[in-house]
Amino acid sequence: MGTHSKPKAGYLPKVAAGAAPFALLIAGPATAWADQPSLPVPIDHQHSGSFDKDLRVDSTDIASGTSSVLTGFATAANNDIYTGRFGDQVVQGLDRSTHHLETANTALTTLPLNPAQGQIGPSSQDGHRLAVSDSRYDAIRLPGGVDAIGEFVNSPQLGLARTTALTSNDGNLHAVSGLAGNVGLTHTDGYAVDLGDLASFGTSSEQDGSGSFTGLLDVARGADGLLTSTVSDGADVAAHQSHAVGGHLGPLSADTSTSQSADSGYRGSIKGLVWPNAKSVGGFTRGGELSLDTSETQSLGLDHVFHIDAGLATSASTAGGVTEVAKNGVPAAPATTQNSRISQDGHLSVQLFDQAPVGGGLKITAPPLQIQPQH
Numbered sequence: 001m002g003t004h005s006k007p008k009a010g011y012l013p014k015v016a017a018g019a020a021p022f023a024l025l026i027a028g029p030a031t032a033w034a035d036q037p038s039l040p041v042p043i044d045h046q047h048s049g050s051f052d053k054d055l056r057v058d059s060t061d062i063a064s065g066t067s068s069v070l071t072g073f074a075t076a077a078n079n080d081i082y083t084g085r086f087g088d089q090v091v092q093g094l095d096r097s098t099h100h101l102e103t104a105n106t107a108l109t110t111l112p113l114n115p116a117q118g119q120i121g122p123s124s125q126d127g128h129r130l131a132v133s134d135s136r137y138d139a140i141r142l143p144g145g146v147d148a149i150g151e152f153v154n155s156p157q158l159g160l161a162r163t164t165a166l167t168s169n170d171g172n173l174h175a176v177s178g179l180a181g182n183v184g185l186t187h188t189d190g191y192a193v194d195l196g197d198l199a200s201f202g203t204s205s206e207q208d209g210s211g212s213f214t215g216l217l218d219v220a221r222g223a224d225g226l227l228t229s230t231v232s233d234g235a236d237v238a239a240h241q242s243h244a245v246g247g248h249l250g251p252l253s254a255d256t257s258t259s260q261s262a263d264s265g266y267r268g269s270i271k272g273l274v275w276p277n278a279k280s281v282g283g284f285t286r287g288g289e290l291s292l293d294t295s296e297t298q299s300l301g302l303d304h305v306f307h308i309d310a311g312l313a314t315s316a317s318t319a320g321g322v323t324e325v326a327k328n329g330v331p332a333a334p335a336t337t338q339n340s341r342i343s344q345d346g347h348l349s350v351q352l353f354d355q356a357p358v359g360g361g362l363k364i365t366a367p368p369l370q371i372q373p374q375h
Contacts, residue, residue, distance in 0.1 A: 053072070147193070158181075236265045
């Protein structure tokens with residue numbers, strides 16, 4: 001059995017945090033090329049790889065049933081270095097790839113029985129999760145200290161969970177059935193070119209999306225004949241993307257980054273009470289929310305002369321719901337709620353001749369309308 005870890009981006013920036021100094025884009029490859037032996041032949045290829053796997057099954061007997069867990073992973077990695085010598089010049093290429101698969105399955109089954117007291121209680125829970133990660137890193141070193149780098153990571157995942165239970169005790173009956181699931185995907189990539197002190201350029205991006213749902217049915221009958229029934233459900237969807245690009249040309253540097261995200265959700269439930277005398281109360285609730293966020297940052301500078309930073313962020317959200325109650329089949333007037341909000345935050349700062357930056361911005365929110373200066 002081996003150990004495993006989630007692949008991480010090595011030399012390219014995390015654009016979700018904003019555009020990093022692009023000198024960092026090309027600072028990492030030095031370790032990748034270090035300690036390479038001198039070449040006895042014009043062309044050399046070095047290859048290394050690994051494969052780790054683990055599969056584990058755990059099962060536990062409990063007083064009323066069994067609990068079991070199945071987990072496993074497999075990770076394959078490859079590393080290739082190509083080196084060519086042309087006279088006094090050396091060209092090197094580096095290719096790395098990692099593939100990771102991880103799965104987990106859980107199950108819990110119980111069956112408590114007490115016939116003397118009329119008790120039964122079978123229940124079961126199971127969950128399934130599958131996660132995959134695929135990453136690749138490519139780099140090339142040309143004569144004259146020129147480096148080119150490319151990197152990407154894909155990480156999809158999937159999950160599903162189910163719950164069922166039935167209990168009975170002295171005329172009380174309770175049944176529950178639920179289902180939940182989720183899915184997600186993350187993709188990141190980046191590229192950079194380093195021309196030494198002359199210039200460098202880099203770009204990176206990230207996209208991710210996720211969705212989930214839940215559903216539950218809950219029915220109970222008491223010894224007094226009161227029947228309670230509840231049906232609830234919900235769903236969530238989220239998406240996000242970020243991009244960064246920038247570099248430097250001699251003492252002049254510039255970079256920009258953008259980010260957009262959207263989230264939406266839905267919740268609903270129906271609940272009813274029925275008494276033995278046929279009187280009833282029922283009601284339903286429906287609600288949802290939506291939020292949107294965008295941001296953009298930019299910077300421009302000339303070493304020891306000036307540096308300008310600017311940014312603008314906008315956030316908007318809305319949420320609403322409706323509730324209606326009915327007694328003995330006669331509905332009451334529905335009650336509704338609504339709430340919306342928007343805000344915008346802008347900033348600008350200027351630095352001259354390595355002095356302290358000066359500037360500020362405005363933050364605008366509504367409702368109610370508020371305008372606040374930022375320092």
